[in-house]
Amino acid sequence: MNAFDGLSLGFSHALTLSNLGWALLGCFLGTAVGVLPGIGPALTIALLLPITFQVEATGAFILFCGIFYGAMYGGSTTSILLNTPGESGSIITALEGAKMARNGRAGPALATAAIGSFVAGTIGTLGISFLGPVVVEFALKLGPAEYFSLMVLCFVTVSAVLGGSALRGLTSLAFGLLLGLVGIDLQSGQPRMTFGIPELLDGVNVVLVAVALFAVGETLFLAWRHHDNQAVVRPVGSIMMSRDDWKRSWKPWLRGSFLGFPFGVMPAGGTEMPTMLSYYAERKLVAPEHVHEFGTTGAIEGVAGPEAANNAAAAGILVPMLTLGLPTSATAAIMLSAFQSYGINPGPMLFEQQSALVWTLIASLYVANIMLVVLNLPLVGLWARILKIPQPQLYAGILVFATIGTYGISNSVVDLVLLYSIGFVAMFMRRFDFPTAPVVIGMILGPMAEQAMRQALTISQGDWTAFVTRPGSAVLLGLAVLALVGPRVWGMVRRG
Amino acid sequence: MPEMHPPGIDRTDLKVGGFVLALGGLALWQAAEIPASPLYGQVGPKAVPYGVAAVLALLGAGLVVQALRGGWSHTLEEVREAPPTNWRALALLVAGLLANIVLIVPLGFCLAASVQFVLVAAAFGSRRLGRDAVLALVLTLTVWFGFVMLLGVNIGAGLLEGGILRLLGQELP
Numbered sequence: 001m002n003a004f005d006g007l008s009l010g011f012s013h014a015l016t017l018s019n020l021g022w023a024l025l026g027c028f029l030g031t032a033v034g035v036l037p038g039i040g041p042a043l044t045i046a047l048l049l050p051i052t053f054q055v056e057a058t059g060a061f062i063l064f065c066g067i068f069y070g071a072m073y074g075g076s077t078t079s080i081l082l083n084t085p086g087e088s089g090s091i092i093t094a095l096e097g098a099k100m101a102r103n104g105r106a107g108p109a110l111a112t113a114a115i116g117s118f119v120a121g122t123i124g125t126l127g128i129s130f131l132g133p134v135v136v137e138f139a140l141k142l143g144p145a146e147y148f149s150l151m152v153l154c155f156v157t158v159s160a161v162l163g164g165s166a167l168r169g170l171t172s173l174a175f176g177l178l179l180g181l182v183g184i185d186l187q188s189g190q191p192r193m194t195f196g197i198p199e200l201l202d203g204v205n206v207v208l209v210a211v212a213l214f215a216v217g218e219t220l221f222l223a224w225r226h227h228d229n230q231a232v233v234r235p236v237g238s239i240m241m242s243r244d245d246w247k248r249s250w251k252p253w254l255r256g257s258f259l260g261f262p263f264g265v266m267p268a269g270g271t272e273m274p275t276m277l278s279y280y281a282e283r284k285l286v287a288p289e290h291v292h293e294f295g296t297t298g299a300i301e302g303v304a305g306p307e308a309a310n311n312a313a314a315a316g317i318l319v320p321m322l323t324l325g326l327p328t329s330a331t332a333a334i335m336l337s338a339f340q341s342y343g344i345n346p347g348p349m350l351f352e353q354q355s356a357l358v359w360t361l362i363a364s365l366y367v368a369n370i371m372l373v374v375l376n377l378p379l380v381g382l383w384a385r386i387l388k389i390p391q392p393q394l395y396a397g398i399l400v401f402a403t404i405g406t407y408g409i410s411n412s413v414v415d416l417v418l419l420y421s422i423g424f425v426a427m428f429m430r431r432f433d434f435p436t437a438p439v440v441i442g443m444i445l446g447p448m449a450e451q452a453m454r455q456a457l458t459i460s461q462g463d464w465t466a467f468v469t470r471p472g473s474a475v476l477l478g479l480a481v482l483a484l485v486g487p488r489v490w491g492m493v494r495r496g
Numbered sequence: 497m498p499e500m501h502p503p504g505i506d507r508t509d510l511k512v513g514g515f516v517l518a519l520g521g522l523a524l525w526q527a528a529e530i531p532a533s534p535l536y537g538q539v540g541p542k543a544v545p546y547g548v549a550a551v552l553a554l555l556g557a558g559l560v561v562q563a564l565r566g567g568w569s570h571t572l573e574e575v576r577e578a579p580p581t582n583w584r585a586l587a588l589l590v591a592g593l594l595a596n597i598v599l600i601v602p603l604g605f606c607l608a609a610s611v612q613f614v615l616v617a618a619a620f621g622s623r624r625l626g627r628d629a630v631l632a633l634v635l636t637l638t639v640w641f642g643f644v645m646l647l648g649v650n651i652g653a654g655l656l657e658g659g660i661l662r663l664l665g666q667e668l669p
Binding site: 175190397407417458 | 509512516519523526527530531539540541544545548549551552555556558559562568569572574575578579581582585586588589592593596597600601605608609612613614616617618619620621622628631632635636639643646650651652
């Protein structure tokens with residue numbers, strides 16, 4: 001099915017009342033959790049996974065994608081008004097956005113972030129619609145050996161290339177792979193890594209790990225470093241952008257979008273790098289009379305560009321997720337496990353076997369984008385008020401939901417003990433700068449990689465060289481090695 | 497990457513490296529415990545666990561070496577500028593988590609989670625415990641009934657939930 005047929009099919013499903021309702025609910029929830037510090041889209045979707053028992057797949061995924069897009073919009077509000085970015089993608093937005101807010105220009109900063117997000121989200125979604133089928137064509141040619149190598153490349157890029165240190169990133173990844181191994185081996189029926197505890201035979205629940213990492217660990221870390229001072233929430237003021245603001249914003253929006261999307265599509269994922277690059281680009285390209293605003297009173301270009309890059313990259317992440325079944329962010333990994341709980345395997349076959357679902361999902365992304373820009377600009381006062389929820393009750397509430405997300409599913413105290421134990425590990429991971437996303441990605445992608453590896457070895461009759469003699473696989477493994485050692489070799493060369 | 501190492505060993509970082517190394521060892525032991533499958537010829541269930549365990553142990557060793565050469569914590573801005581450990585907050589929070597584990601089976605979700613809520617709020621500096629308790633009960637009961645009624649998911653009923661259901665003349669689903 002080509003993109004136009006797909007989209008017309010998708011819109012015919014997406015514009016039904018119930019699906020519009022799911023999109024609206026998702027956008028609303030997503031913006032709220034994006035605004036709230038301490039809760040992100042990955043945690044929210046993990047906590048909402050139980051609805052997969054009751055709601056049909058299309059509705060659930062429209063909801064999840066609404067949350068995913070909404071959280072990107074909400075994140076900028078926190079960065080600008082509170083100067084505490086909730087997630088890595090909006091760190092850069094806080095640089096100029098918070099300075100604009102301090103100088104009474106919070107309104108235009110929020111407006112340029114929202115409209116920039118809309119522009120980028122739309123360009124990104126167009127990218128998904130037209131690039132998706134192309135990637136699927138390519139992906140259908142991959143055998144298990146190539147798939148395994150592709151996953152290895154993905155592992156290396158999400159853990160070793162991004163973040164502070166390859167050693168710590170890979171440690172996080174290995175921890176996730178280890179968690180993914182717990183339970184009964186699907187191919188041989190043998191229990192693995194269970195320490196003889198019967199509750200572990202079913203494996204460690206993904207929701208439990210996500211909640212432990214993103215809710216319990218974060219709360220413990222904040223308590224560890226807690227000191228009583230409330231951050232100042234800046235007033236919003238008028239959100240109208242002047243003629244000059246528009247003139248200074250539209251180019252950064254477009255540049256940010258075209259910079260961000262390819263970064264999202266690449267298996268490295270991540271929103272830090274494109275937002276940072278966009279920031280530096282805008283700083284270089286800004287008109288000379290506005291250069292002095294960077295870092296002093298806050299330059300609108302420094303909000304418009306990175307926010308667009310952030311949203312376009314987020315949209316791009318959906319391309320490998322939907323076409324290859326490769327999650328490159330924690331949120332995408334949780335969405336992948338939602339697909340699995342419906343018995344659907346994301347990957348190239350998804351576009352053929354579930355074409356109505358996929359295209360409805362993509363059409364809903366356009367709908368969500370329009371809803372978000374309409375919802376966000378007039379309601380910005382409401383979102384600013386959410387920021388004033390006092391910390392003690394906010395974190396106490398988050399932990400109540402953490403209990404629901406784990407104990408609620410299994411009614412097992414063992415799960416609660418496991419939740420809090422992994423939460424403590426996560427607290428120390430945060431303190432010692434180990435990234436958490438590779439844990440979730442490793443845990444979900446690990447078993448799939450093992451399966452692909454064993455399939456490939458069955459086909460090659462146990463010949464391990466199949467991974468390097470098949471050209472496609474060899475190229476992918478080569479890229480993985482390059483990504484792992486390249487930066488180090490380059491560093492050594494430069495030092496001479 | 498040119499990194500400046502201050503002389504000496506970072507003992508806290510060393511503990512982290514040791515922990516990862518020990519985790520790798522634990523995983524190696526568990527990988528060895530997996531019964532070899534007679535059914536499967538090419539790659540059995542043990543290969544990948546051995547591989548992952550070995551990689552984890554190697555990474556642990558790498559972290560130990562890094563810690564012996566000065567560690568990495570001193571390069572983190574967040575650690576250098578961190579306020580001192582808040583033992584009171586941490587203790588109250590942990591007490592909340594333990595209370596939840598101990599109370600959830602005998603008392604049910606709402607009461608256990610409410611005790612946890614009050615302790616966690618106190619950990620983050622709330623001084624109005626009575627108001628927090630009321631807030632917690634309203635929140636937990638709303639959520640509990642929402643999950644039972646809308647999703648059919650039972651989050652551990654206890655004294656309070658059962659009592660309210662009986663008052664409404666309903667049975668637990």
